[in-house]
Amino acid sequence: MDLVPRLGSRFPLVARDAEVELLRAALRRAESGTAGAVLISGEAGVGKSRLLAEIAEVARSSGARVFTGRCVDIGEAGFPYLPFIEVVEQVRAGNPEILATWPALGALTAAVPMEPARLGAESGAAGEDRSLGQIRHFDQLQLFDAVLGALTELTKDACLVVQLEDLHWSDPSTRDLLAFLLSRLSTQRVLIVASYRSDDLHRRHPLRALLAELVRLPAVERLDLQPFAQRDAEHFVRTLAEGEISDHLAADVAARSQGNAFYAEELVASGSTSGDGIPTVLADVLLARVEKLSPTTQRVLRAASVTGRYHVRHPTLDAVVDLGRDELEAALHEAMQHNILVPGVEDAYTFRHALLREAIYADLLPGERVRLHAAYAARLASHGGPAAGLAYHSLNANDLPTALAASVRAAKEARHKGALGAELQQIERALELWDAVDDPESVASATEFALTCQAAYAAGSAGQPERALAYMRTAVPLADEQDDPVLSADTRRQLTQALLVNGQWTAAEQAISEAWDLIKDSPPSVERAWVLAMRSRVADADAQRRSFAEAAAEDARASGSASAEADALISLAFCENREDHADQSAALLERAQQRAMEAGALDVELRARFNLIIARYEQGQLDTAARIADEGVQRAADVGLTWSPYGRQIRWMRALAHHARGDWDAAADAAAPPGEKVSDVIAATLTATGAIIKVSRGQFEAAEHDLAEIRQEWYRTEDEQIALLAGIAGAELACWQGRPESAITVVDDALEAVRTCSGERWPMGGIRLAVLGVAADADLIGHGPRAADAAVLERAVADGDARLRLAQETAERGTPRGATLGPEGQAWVLRAEAEHSRLIGAQKPEPWQAVIDAFGYGDVYQQAIARWRLAEVFASTGRRDDAAVQLAEALSVAERLGAKPLAEAVRSLGRRARIALPGAATSSVQVLTPREKSVLALVARGLTNRQAGEELFISEKTVSVHLSRVMAKLGAASRTEAVAVAYQRGLIGETTQA
Numbered sequence: 005m006d007l008v009p010r011l012g013s014r015f016p017l018v019a020r021d022a023e024v025e026l027l028r029a030a031l032r033r034a035e036s037g038t039a040g041a042v043l044i045s046g047e048a049g050v051g052k053s054r055l056l057a058e059i060a061e062v063a064r065s066s067g068a069r070v071f072t073g074r075c076v077d078i079g080e081a082g083f084p085y086l087p088f089i090e091v092v093e094q095v096r097a098g099n100p101e102i103l104a105t106w107p108a109l110g111a112l113t114a115a116v117p118m119e120p121a122r123l124g125a126e127s128g129a130a131g132e133d134r135s136l137g138q139i140r141h142f143d144q145l146q147l148f149d150a151v152l153g154a155l156t157e158l159t160k161d162a163c164l165v166v167q168l169e170d171l172h173w174s175d176p177s178t179r180d181l182l183a184f185l186l187s188r189l190s191t192q193r194v195l196i197v198a199s200y201r202s203d204d205l206h207r208r209h210p211l212r213a214l215l216a217e218l219v220r221l222p223a224v225e226r227l228d229l230q231p232f233a234q235r236d237a238e239h240f241v242r243t244l245a246e247g248e249i250s251d252h253l254a255a256d257v258a259a260r261s262q263g264n265a266f267y268a269e270e271l272v273a274s275g276s277t278s279g280d281g282i283p284t285v286l287a288d289v290l291l292a293r294v295e296k297l298s299p300t301t302q303r304v305l306r307a308a309s310v311t312g313r314y315h316v317r318h319p320t321l322d323a324v325v326d327l328g329r330d331e332l333e334a335a336l337h338e339a340m341q342h343n344i345l346v347p348g349v350e351d352a353y354t355f356r357h358a359l360l361r362e363a364i365y366a367d368l369l370p371g372e373r374v375r376l377h378a379a380y381a382a383r384l385a386s387h388g389g390p391a392a393g394l395a396y397h398s399l400n401a402n403d404l405p406t407a408l409a410a411s412v413r414a415a416k417e418a419r420h421k422g423a424l425g426a427e428l429q430q431i432e433r434a435l436e437l438w439d440a441v442d443d444p445e446s447v448a449s450a451t452e453f454a455l456t457c458q459a460a461y462a463a464g465s466a467g468q469p470e471r472a473l474a475y476m477r478t479a480v481p482l483a484d485e486q487d488d489p490v491l492s493a494d495t496r497r498q499l500t501q502a503l504l505v506n507g508q509w510t511a512a513e514q515a516i517s518e519a520w521d522l523i524k525d526s527p528p529s530v531e532r533a534w535v536l537a538m539r540s541r542v543a544d545a546d547a548q549r550r551s552f553a554e555a556a557a558e559d560a561r562a563s564g565s566a567s568a569e570a571d572a573l574i575s576l577a578f579c580e581n582r583e584d585h586a587d588q589s590a591a592l593l594e595r596a597q598q599r600a601m602e603a604g605a606l607d608v609e610l611r612a613r614f615n616l617i618i619a620r621y622e623q624g625q626l627d628t629a630a631r632i633a634d635e636g637v638q639r640a641a642d643v644g645l646t647w648s649p650y651g652r653q654i655r656w657m658r659a660l661a662h663h664a665r666g667d668w669d670a671a672a673d674a675a676a677p678p679g680e681k682v683s684d685v686i687a688a689t690l691t692a693t694g695a696i697i698k699v700s701r702g703q704f705e706a707a708e709h710d711l712a713e714i715r716q717e718w719y720r721t722e723d724e725q726i727a728l729l730a731g732i733a734g735a736e737l738a739c740w741q742g743r744p745e746s747a748i749t750v751v752d753d754a755l756e757a758v759r760t761c762s763g764e765r766w767p768m769g770g771i772r773l774a775v776l777g778v779a780a781d782a783d784l785i786g787h788g789p790r791a792a793d794a795a796v797l798e799r800a801v802a803d804g805d806a807r808l809r810l811a812q813e814t815a816e817r818g819t820p821r822g823a824t825l826g827p828e829g830q831a832w833v834l835r836a837e838a839e840h841s842r843l844i845g846a847q848k849p850e851p852w853q854a855v856i857d858a859f860g861y862g863d864v865y866q867q868a869i870a871r872w873r874l875a876e877v878f879a880s881t882g883r884r885d886d887a888a889v890q891l892a893e894a895l896s897v898a899e900r901l902g903a904k905p906l907a908e909a910v911r912s913l914g915r916r917a918r919i920a921l922p923g924a925a926t927s928s929v930q931v932l933t934p935r936e937k938s939v940l941a942l943v944a945r946g947l948t949n950r951q952a953g954e955e956l957f958i959s960e961k962t963v964s965v966h967l968s969r970v971m972a973k974l975g976a977a978s979r980t981e982a983v984a985v986a987y988q989r990g991l992i993g994e995t996t997q998a
Contacts (some may be wrong), residue, residue, distance in 0.1 A: 203343040249272070
């Protein structure tokens, strides 16, 4: 039997909210007296059974009864009525008297022994013989009426959910009965949910005709369950692996499974996550479908599997399999009818699922595999085609010289298309073959040194800086073998760039010093200008940096290198900014960007754009910074450098700028996972940035998951931003969740990591971390019974004092990018002072008003937080009208941003202070049910639970349940508070109060 293990309720339900809601809505309609049916389709293993298990659990929790029947693959005729036999047996087990009322049901149970017989009134194929084994004396109509009648009768006590699985294996009788039931659905409290595999429905499958009829019925809905998208598939894989899997492997499993839940589960369970193998269980399941096909079709599929991830064109397949035209076309028709192959562009075919191709390919005999690869290679060599395909087939046919030459050509083709990842893959293949081929330079028409440098550039541009550094280290001795000082110097200059990207400053200084010693006595040249430009980047002192940059610009102009000149201008712009000449700095950056664009120096152009964004951001010009970042991200994408060193930095700054200015959708888009293989550092930086946004939006579970995944990356010397951003997100998360002790721990750990990675005693990011620490100290004093603990109070105040000093001293002693601390840094220092005033209980509005003013350059979220805190001060000092103004403004911003934690905090303060806020009454009324409002009104009149129950003709326990739900929805801790909140929100009038 072709069986796929069912994804039961023990498996995580991921990314199925829309599907579950559709089924919930159908269930609600059935409960209210409108019967319906949902037909769920999807490929094998996509999660249909898991979805059915979920709705069954939902149905049972609401009081509905669930009956389940399954079809089984036991031949074309099948077992008549099998799923309905299972359903009727379940009905009889709970309602044995049902047979007395509907005796015809005995035909579907073991309770009434009967002899084989033939039924009349049959549908389907004319004159079809349906020997039913257990059915006698009852014709179909009587049986169908009995099933419908019994189900209808049972709905008097509860809503019914009937689940029928695997209809693609259903027999004709089952299909007839299903059609009868669905055509007669009306006011019964019944929901019928049936599933089938869409990939098993070939063109002549008997279920197809029935489905075409059923979907026309008004009570029937269709639900096509699609495989997971890549991001959801990765989340599913991580959940299956219980977090014990890296981002790279999770992405690999998600890609190989193509969003199929069962395939992903098998790959995770077997540990097969590299593409080098396929689990035996999964291979057996997949190959079982192929083995049902004719030998000729299987032969064609084996030949097609050799194409790897590429499609195969009809003429190529024709040449490789050596079949007659009619035989080949018949085989292809059969493969497509059974959803093994699908038509691609023009005259090409591809496998419907990549793992199916893997399973067939793995099943080939070694000699057969080599022979087929050689046939494909010969075809590509004689008729032309992608060099990548020729390289792949030649390598697997053991023709190494052809594979080497084709790999080099394929790398060039990939570069012209902007496919840097593919370029790197092809160059690496060529380098792997280098020593296995005689006279490789002649074969490849390239040197090993050139290919190594090309690999380094491709790796860096594709978001893999560690591999770029490894290749540049290899390139240095290869350059030295050329006995060319200029070449050796330039190679060390490129090594310096790779070292800087990886955060290895000491090694970078040594490399560029060696480069300068090799080239300093040479006349001006492009290489000399670039070495000077790089010396400017690694210089410690401002004066030294300017001197090198000016010399680099002079050499660049003398040698006609616009790219080196542009790079030097960026360093000069940095010097101008350090001297508090912001306008001159910006002008130099814009000039550098223009020069780089003229020269086609894409990396230099992106560096100029990044520095412009940073400059505008730190000047408080958020809209300008965001606009430049948007343009920069698009430019990087257009030229294929999204994950290059400055391409990814621009993307990161886009997220920060948009988050600050209040466009959180754009920020989340910029911080979205890469979706492709990149460095762990890049992925972790984006994840940490995204976690800040998720915390702000109240997506706590997702943020916790992300922060846990990147915790091991905090001490990566390449970028201290990981620890800083993750520390910010983690501290804010803990504070919103009411865990100030945890927030303090996160702040301390993050500050230590930032100092270690940056090598600075006063890193500027320490200001914001210090602020969050003071805020956590203030929260700690006001939380629970520990608030009365004098020792806790003393420690919190002492800790807050130290953190305030840290923020202030960092502002004084730290090294900002500009001559002085910018608007953002100044605003955070002021917030540190305001949080400290909250810590010591100073009910003064001035510190918080100063914070609001300081963030007035455009950070609307931080302003809203400050308004919430200012409202607390006003409310505690009796200035309710002033508090109402601040709360209204804070709530407006929070709701616009989708900042749920802040919005809830604002509403909570409004409730405690009895301040009516816009929209509060409306939202509450929509939350409470009519019965809950009735209970609330009676409690407001002073009635006890028992008295309220007598008034409403319900039990005292039921009143208690309703009241508990009311308190939960209103955020009230007691009956009295629930009444007060309800009165404030307009749920009850003044006259109803006791």
